[in-house]
Amino acid sequence: MSFQFQTRLGLGTWQMGESARSEAQEIAAIASAIEMGYQLIDTAEMYGSGQAEILIGKALQRVGKNTRDHLQIVSKVLPSNASTKGTITACERSIQRMGCEYLDCYLLHWQGSYSYEATLEGFIKLQERGLIRSYGISNFDAPDVNDWLAAEQNVGSPYQTVCNQVYYALNARGIEYDLIPLMQEKNIALMAYSPLGGGGLMRDPKLIGLAKEAGLTPAQVALAWVLRQPNAVAIPKTVHPERLKENLSAANLVLDDALLKALDQIFAPPIQKKPLMVI
Numbered sequence: 161m162s163f164q165f166q167t168r169l170g171l172g173t174w175q176m177g178e179s180a181r182s183e184a185q186e187i188a189a190i191a192s193a194i195e196m197g198y199q200l201i202d203t204a205e206m207y208g209s210g211q212a213e214i215l216i217g218k219a220l221q222r223v224g225k226n227t228r229d230h231l232q233i234v235s236k237v238l239p240s241n242a243s244t245k246g247t248i249t250a251c252e253r254s255i256q257r258m259g260c261e262y263l264d265c266y267l268l269h270w271q272g273s274y275s276y277e278a279t280l281e282g283f284i285k286l287q288e289r290g291l292i293r294s295y296g297i298s299n300f301d302a303p304d305v306n307d308w309l310a311a312e313q314n315v316g317s318p319y320q321t322v323c324n325q326v327y328y329a330l331n332a333r334g335i336e337y338d339l340i341p342l343m344q345e346k347n348i349a350l351m352a353y354s355p356l357g358g359g360g361l362m363r364d365p366k367l368i369g370l371a372k373e374a375g376l377t378p379a380q381v382a383l384a385w386v387l388r389q390p391n392a393v394a395i396p397k398t399v400h401p402e403r404l405k406e407n408l409s410a411a412n413l414v415l416d417d418a419l420l421k422a423l424d425q426i427f428a429p430p431i432q433k434k435p436l437m438v439i
């Protein structure tokens with residue numbers, strides 16, 4: 161059966177696990193997210209050098225292990241670990257830190273010096289062993305996606321690349337020019353990271369004004385705008401319960417044409433190729 165994201169809005173965990181002082185708040189935030197209905201968590205071995213995954217593991221214990229079945233967990237291998245063997249051991253370490261038995265999707269965080277074939281061989285072995293349910297890429301621009309898919313053919317993968325996790329937000333629309341159309345053609349889901357512009361968009365006076373007129377919050381507008389794309393999921397990060405709720409509510413919002421037009425006037429769509437933005 162082919163892999164699908166079961167939800168359109170997940171929780172990001174970058175910058176969690178970086179300080180012992182905020183650990184309790186972060187575990188509580190992940191646990192309340194799961195309890196309020198989040199079904200997708202994004203993390204990476206890089207975040208807090210493994211600590212973000214440890215916090216996810218602690219939150220899972222708190223909410224009860226049986227919630228694992230209703231959750232999709234995504235993690236990422238660092239390029240410096242992305243040899244065939246390194247990919248496998250990095251994945252095993254991530255699973256151990258979270259105590260989550262398997263990952264729903266495992267991504268190459270960005271391109272490094274190992275060949276795509278080497279990383280793909282690792283992904284294939286992990287999927288054969290049931291340690292991952294799918295694999296994908298992150299920070300890949302259109303030409304890189306084509307190279308990756310060629311490598312996938314070279315190694316004769318029985319599986320498919322299911323998503324590309326890239327920066328996509330009102331202030332980062334470059335990928336609409338060629339990357340999103342390519343991903344749609346290849347049936348690769350868009351996993352939009354930093355959909356609130358890393359938080360900066362929340363302070364944009366024009367966005368604040370438009371959201372107010374529409375009776376929405378800036379976060380709801382920014383997230384619903386990302387999710388107007390077909391086959392897309394967004395993974396905002398927050399550690400505040402009220403913001404967790406606010407962000408989740410955007411999954412069911414549809415922005416009207418007048419608001420979309422007004423947003424286009426402030427955050428113009430690309431008219432030519434732009435280099436992929438990376439945070």
Ligand SMILES: NC(=O)c1ccc[n+]([C@@H]2O[C@H](COP(=O)([O-])OP(=O)(O)OC[C@H]3O[C@@H](n4cnc5c(N)ncnc54)[C@H](OP(=O)(O)O)[C@@H]3O)[C@@H](O)[C@H]2O)c1
Pocket residue numbers: 171172173174175202203269298299325326352353354355356357358359360362379395396397398399400403404406407439
């Ligand atoms: N693959 C990659 O290379 C890559 C790169 C960057 C990010 N990511 C993933 O994408 C996730 C999200 O990206 P991000 O963390 O860079 O940025 P983001 O989700 O766009 O923004 C997060 C910031 O916005 C604030 N925020 C969240 N909800 C809010 C709301 N409703 N109202 C006002 N402020 C709000 C958060 O603060 P509080 O926590 O204080 O609420 C935080 O400072 C990451 O956590 C990570 O999982 C992946």
